[in-house]
Amino acid sequence: MLTIKNLHAQVEDTPILKGLNLEIGSGEVHAIMGPNGSGKSTLASVLAGREDYEVTAGSVDFDGTDLLELDASDRAREGLFLAFQYPVEIPGVSNLNFMKAAINAKREHQGLEAITAKDFLALVKEKSALVELSGRLRDRSVNEGFSGGEKKRNEIFQMAMLEPKLAVLDETDSGLDIDALRIVSEGVNAMRDAGRSFLVITHYQRLLDHIVPDHVHVLSDGQIVKSGPKELALELEAKGYDWIKEGIA
Amino acid sequence: MAYDGEDKILEEVTGKAYEFGFTTDIDSDKAPVGLNEDIIRLISTKKNEPEWLLEWRLKAFETWQAMVEPEWPHLQYKKPDFQAISYYAAPKQKKELASMDEVDPELRKTMDKLGISLEEQKRLSGVAVDFVMDSVSVATSFKDKLAELGIIFCSMSEAVLEHPELVKKYIGSVVPVRDNYYAALNSAVFTDGSFCYIPKGVKCPMELSTYFRINESGTGQFERTLVIADESSYVSYLEGCTAPQRDENQLHAAVVELIALKDAEIKYSTVQNWYPGDEEGKGGVYNFVTKRGICHTRSKISWTQVETGSAVTWKYPSCVLKGDDSVGEFYSVAVTNNMQQADTGTKMIHLGKRTRSTIISKGISAGKSQNSYRGLVQIMPNADHARNFSQCDSLLMTDRCGAHTFPYIETKNPTAQVEHEATTSKIGEDQIFYCLQRGIDEEQAISLIVNGYAKEVLNKLPMEFAVEAQKLLAISLEGSVG
Numbered sequence: 001m002l003t004i005k006n007l008h009a010q011v012e013d014t015p016i017l018k019g020l021n022l023e024i025g026s027g028e029v030h031a032i033m034g035p036n037g038s039g040k041s042t043l044a045s046v047l048a049g050r051e052d053y054e055v056t057a058g059s060v061d062f063d064g065t066d067l068l069e070l071d072a073s074d075r076a077r078e079g080l081f082l083a084f085q086y087p088v089e090i091p092g093v094s095n096l097n098f099m100k101a102a103i104n105a106k107r108e109h110q111g112l113e114a115i116t117a118k119d120f121l122a123l124v125k126e127k128s129a130l131v132e133l134s135g136r137l138r139d140r141s142v143n144e145g146f147s148g149g150e151k152k153r154n155e156i157f158q159m160a161m162l163e164p165k166l167a168v169l170d171e172t173d174s175g176l177d178i179d180a181l182r183i184v185s186e187g188v189n190a191m192r193d194a195g196r197s198f199l200v201i202t203h204y205q206r207l208l209d210h211i212v213p214d215h216v217h218v219l220s221d222g223q224i225v226k227s228g229p230k231e232l233a234l235e236l237e238a239k240g241y242d243w244i245k246e247g248i249a
Numbered sequence: 250m251a252y253d254g255e256d257k258i259l260e261e262v263t264g265k266a267y268e269f270g271f272t273t274d275i276d277s278d279k280a281p282v283g284l285n286e287d288i289i290r291l292i293s294t295k296k297n298e299p300e301w302l303l304e305w306r307l308k309a310f311e312t313w314q315a316m317v318e319p320e321w322p323h324l325q326y327k328k329p330d331f332q333a334i335s336y337y338a339a340p341k342q343k344k345e346l347a348s349m350d351e352v353d354p355e356l357r358k359t360m361d362k363l364g365i366s367l368e369e370q371k372r373l374s375g376v377a378v379d380f381v382m383d384s385v386s387v388a389t390s391f392k393d394k395l396a397e398l399g400i401i402f403c404s405m406s407e408a409v410l411e412h413p414e415l416v417k418k419y420i421g422s423v424v425p426v427r428d429n430y431y432a433a434l435n436s437a438v439f440t441d442g443s444f445c446y447i448p449k450g451v452k453c454p455m456e457l458s459t460y461f462r463i464n465e466s467g468t469g470q471f472e473r474t475l476v477i478a479d480e481s482s483y484v485s486y487l488e489g490c491t492a493p494q495r496d497e498n499q500l501h502a503a504v505v506e507l508i509a510l511k512d513a514e515i516k517y518s519t520v521q522n523w524y525p526g527d528e529e530g531k532g533g534v535y536n537f538v539t540k541r542g543i544c545h546t547r548s549k550i551s552w553t554q555v556e557t558g559s560a561v562t563w564k565y566p567s568c569v570l571k572g573d574d575s576v577g578e579f580y581s582v583a584v585t586n587n588m589q590q591a592d593t594g595t596k597m598i599h600l601g602k603r604t605r606s607t608i609i610s611k612g613i614s615a616g617k618s619q620n621s622y623r624g625l626v627q628i629m630p631n632a633d634h635a636r637n638f639s640q641c642d643s644l645l646m647t648d649r650c651g652a653h654t655f656p657y658i659e660t661k662n663p664t665a666q667v668e669h670e671a672t673t674s675k676i677g678e679d680q681i682f683y684c685l686q687r688g689i690d691e692e693q694a695i696s697l698i699v700n701g702y703a704k705e706v707l708n709k710l711p712m713e714f715a716v717e718a719q720k721l722l723a724i725s726l727e728g729s730v731g
Contacts, residue, residue, distance in 0.1 A: 048686050051678075076688035088683040092701025101697060102687035109688070141701065158687065 001026045001197040002067075002166055007058035008222075009046045016042045018222035019058070024166070027194040031208055031233060032201045034219035035241040040201045041085060043219070044170040047199075048082040049075050063165060076102075077109035079165030083155040083172050090142040095154065096124065098142045099161050106162065127160040131187040149180035156187040167191075168199045173207035185210030205237035218244050280337035286310065289437055292337050296406050296440070299413060309426040309436030316430045322592040323621040323653055326561045329500045329535060336438045336471070395453075401446040402457055405473050408444035415446055419477055423506040423543045423569070431502040431537040431563075435471045439504070442473035447482040447513075456711050458487035472503040478513035478548075485516040487714055499524075499534045501559075507542030507550055511572065514549045515542060518710050520718050522725075523558035528616075530588030533560025540564065546572030546601070553709040555718040556583040556593060557725040565623065567596035570604035570632075577606040580706040582718075584725045585618030585650070594624035594655075599632040599665070608639040611703045615646035615726055621653040628665040636666045643673040644702055646695075646726065696723035 002024040009017040016039045024030050034040050046053045047060065049072035060067040065078060090098065103123075104114045115123075128138055131153045143151050152172055159167050169188070173181055188198065188211050200211055208216070208230065216232040217224045218241070226232070226244055236244070280291055289310055293303040318328055395402050401412060408416050426436045447453050478484050488505075501523070509515045517540075526533025536559040542550040552566040568577030579595035597606035606626065614620040626637045643652035654671050676698060684694030700707065700719050707715050 048682075050682055072682065072685035073688050073690050076686050082686050084683065084686075088677070088679045090680050090683070090698060090701055092704035093697050098684075098687070098689075098697065101684075101689050101693060105688040105690065105693070162687070 001028070001063055002199070003059075003061040005059045005061075007043075007046070007060065008056045009042060010054050010056055011042065011052055015056070016222055017046065020219075020223055022217065022224060024197045024199060026197060027192075028215065029192065029198040029200060029211065029213045031211075031213035031216045031230075032199065032219050032224075033203065033205075033216060033233060033236055036203070038219045039222045040203075040219055041170055042222075044082055044085075044168050044199075044201055047075075047080065047168055048072060073105070074109070076162075077106045081159050081162055081164035081167045083152075083159055083167065083169045085170040085172075085174060087143045087146075087151040087155055089144045089146075091144050093142050095138050095140060095142050099124070099158060102158070102162060123161060128157055130160050130190055131156045132183050133157045148175035149177060152176055152180065152184055153187070156184050160187065160191060163191075163196075165195065166197045166199065168201065170201050171203060172200075173202055173204060181207065181210060205233045208233045220244060280335050282335050283332045284310075284334070284336060284438065288336050292438060292440060295337060296409070298409055301417060302409060305421070305426075306437050309433050310438075312427050313430065313433035313437055316427075316433055318430050322563055322623070323619065323655070324561055324563065324590045324592050326535065326590070331434070334500060337440055395455075398451050398453070399448040400451060400453055401444065403444055405439070405442040405444050405475065408475070412444070412446070415477065416444070416475065419475055419506065419508055420473070421506075423508060423541045424504050424539050429539060432504050432539040435473060435502050435504045435539070439471040439473035442475070442503070444474070445476045445484065445486065447478045447484045449479045450481045451479075452482065453484040456485045456487050456714075458489070470499070470501045470503070472501075472505075474503065474505040475508075476506070476515060476517070477508045478510060478515045480510045481512040482510075483514045485518070485711060487518050487520075487711060489520040489522075489714070489717070500537070501534055502537045503539070505538070505540040505566075507540075509542060509544050509548035509550050509575075511546045512548060513545070514551075516551045517542070517553070517566070518714055519552075519554040519556075520710075520714055520721060521554065521556045521558050521562075522721055524560075525558050525587065525589045526560040528587045530560050530590075533589070534558065535560060536562045536564060538564040540566035541569065541596075542567070542577075543569045543571055544575035544577060544601075544604075547574045548572060549576040549578070551578040551580070551709070552595065553580045553706065554582070554593075555703075555706070555710070555721065556581070556591060557721045559591075560589060562589075562591040562593055564591075564593045565595055567598070568606065569598045569600065570606065570635075571600045572604075573601040574603045575601055576604070579606075579608045579610070580709045581609070582611045582613065582703040582706045582722070583620060583622075584613045584722060585615065585620040586725055587616040587618060589616070589618040591619070592621045592623055594622045596625040597627070597637060599626075599628045599635040599637070602631065602633045602635075604632055604635045606635075606637045608637070608641070609705055610639075610641045611706055612641070612643040612652050613646065613699060613703070613722075613726070614643065614650035614652045617647075617649045619651045619653070621655060623655040623657075625657040625659070626667055626669075627658075628660040628662050628667065630661045632662050632665065634664045634666075635662065637668065639667075639669045641669075641671045642702070643671075644699070645673065645675045692723070695726055699723070699726055 004020055004022040007017050007020040032040055046055060055068055067075060100120055107115060133153055137150055143154060146154060172184060200213060213230050216228055216230055218226040280288060286307060289306050293306060424432050426433055445457060476486055507515050507517060523534035523536060544550050550568050556562055566579060570577050577597050583591045583593050585591045595608055608624055610622045612620040612622055622641045628635045641654050645652055652673055656669055658667055660667060680698050681691060681694045699722055707718055710718055
């Protein structure tokens with residue numbers, strides 16, 4: 001599904017990713033952990049195609065397509081979804097209109113007709129139940145006045161609506177209380193599927209108690225320095241990141 | 250954003266032709282260029298006007314000659330040469346029309362391009378359209394239906410002949426001849442416009458709408474609109490404009506007067522999309538409009554405007570809250586792009602007790618344009634417990650445009666409550682990226698964000714108008730982020 005080779009990227013001439021390699025198979029859930037400043041969120045931004053992030057070397061193959069050749073909106077239409085660490089508020093734009101625009105953009109890309117109002121509402125009903133998103137939240141402006149937890153639930157709702165091939169969750173657990181964490185995780189788990197992969201970026205082990213990964217990678221100074229099965233996350237939790245750093249040294 | 254990216258976007262903007270930039274080829278009955286008493290007599294004669302109106306015009310002309318063009322607006326433009334304009338042009342179409350089939354096919358084609366063909370309007374929307382082209386109304390529909398209710402909705406020329414007592418009583422009563430330079434000029438040379446009278450207690454069952462269109466090269470447009478809502482009546486009035494592409498500047502100096510008598514309500518909505526000129530600002534329409542309404546006891550006037558066109562806009566729809574407990578509202582979205590300049594806002598003059606006014610102004614500036622809000626809230630000594638709330642927001646699309654706010658507040662009564670809020674923000678790259686990441690392209694993202702920003706105002710427009718306005722906003726701002 002996703003093959004990243006020797007990826008180098010910088011922001012305003014400061015190199016952040018320094019030769020990152022990662023392979024995610026179809027249907028797999030990979031977790032990326034690492035200390036602050038190791039490049040976790042940069043990886044998410046580079047994959048999503050954010051403008052300020054400049055790729056200086058390496059390649060990213062997304063399901064047979066050269067991802068780096070596509071602009072951000074085409075990456076999304078090809079099935080890449082980023083759940084934002086800080087979801088953005090768009091005042092005056094209703095959540096549902098926003099989703100309808102997104103779904104129709106994707107359908108147009110696939111050569112399909114715009115979704116009918118009836119199908120759209122049925123989809124909204126089904127997917128919002130997944131993350132217990134109330135009608136009140138669905139009908140409001142995109143993320144405006146949402147609490148931190150509501151914003152994250154809205155991200156997962158959008159993910160469910162758009163049914164991506166690859167979902168990148170950027171610190172989706174940050175700012176969540178235990179109930180919201182459970183709801184968000186259950187939403188993600190319900191979407192696990194043989195044709196869908198996840199890249200879960202997190203600072204803490206606790207999210208991985210709920211979303212159990214197939215593989216865990218440790219990112220440090222722009223490179224993946226250690227990979228292992230899900231138990232690696234527990235080990236990190238117990239020993240801290242210094243243990244890895246010492247291991248490299 | 251990188252500079253080469255901006256250049257590319259600018260190229261796209263400038264490369265985009267003005268969508269409604271077509272002209273219709275109709276013979277015009279046109280007055281010679283220039284302005285003097287003889288021209289005014291000619292206009293009056295052509296229109297078979299009564300003597301009192303000619304005298305009124307001549308007096309206005311005298312007043313205008315003694316006035317000077319205002320310098321205070323935040324606008325830079327070449328002053329029009331008033332002697333280089335032809336002050337009268339009427340499509341050559343004299344006889345009364347029995348049906349739509351008799352309308353000039355060229356004219357119908359123009360209406361089709363504008364998407365407002367009368368038969369469609371008649372069939373689909375239930376909107377009576379008084380289509381004003383080059384100053385003379387050429388077709389009026391739904392008149393019979395309105396007549397049953399006693400509603401008068403016709404061209405100003407017709408009203409002058411058919412309802413002289415109403416015209417004589419109210420014309421110039423809200424915007425006096427000497428009010429300002431352009432109002433005086435309009436009073437002297439106005440050729441046509443719309444007239445509307447709603448009788449006592451009648452709620453007008455449909456939106457009344459007039460589409461103005463400037464169609465004669467070098468012809469100034471001097472429309473005169475008068476809307477009178479008698480006691481306890483209600484009317485919603487729509488005005489929308491598009492203009493053909495021109496090389497020389499076209500002057501437009503309209504006057505709109507609204508009279509809301511006791512317990513009446515007038516809702517006046519405008520979508521304005523006149524040719525703004527090319528990327529250098531050349532060839533656009535100059536729009537100097539005086540719009541004002543007077544509110545009697547417990548009445549209400551609500552102005553809603555979406556301004557996307559014109560090279561230069563000078564416009565302050567205002568309310569004189571004369572009666573106790575009367576209400577004035579002003580909702581505005583003003584978009585400027587490229588070299589456009591807009592100096593627009595409102596005046597709320599509180600005279601009566603417990604009068605209330607609300608001002609919501611949303612400015613959007615793109616390209617190298619200049620967008621100013623200018624507003625006056627005036628609470629006079631007798632206006633006990635008057636209240637005003639003003640909110641003026643500005644959205645910047647580039648680093649090269651300007652947004653300015655000039656709020657004037659004069660309170661002469663200690664019991665008044667006046668609130669003013671203002672914000673300025675730049676369109677967020679975070680917001681655009683968020684949309685892109687959901688698969689929505691940049692053009693559509695900007696359209697969504699801008700329409701969201703302007704929603705409070707767009708929501709005040711009647712349904713069909715709101716849809717048109719949303720499209721206009723998107724078209725006006727295509728490729729304008731930088």
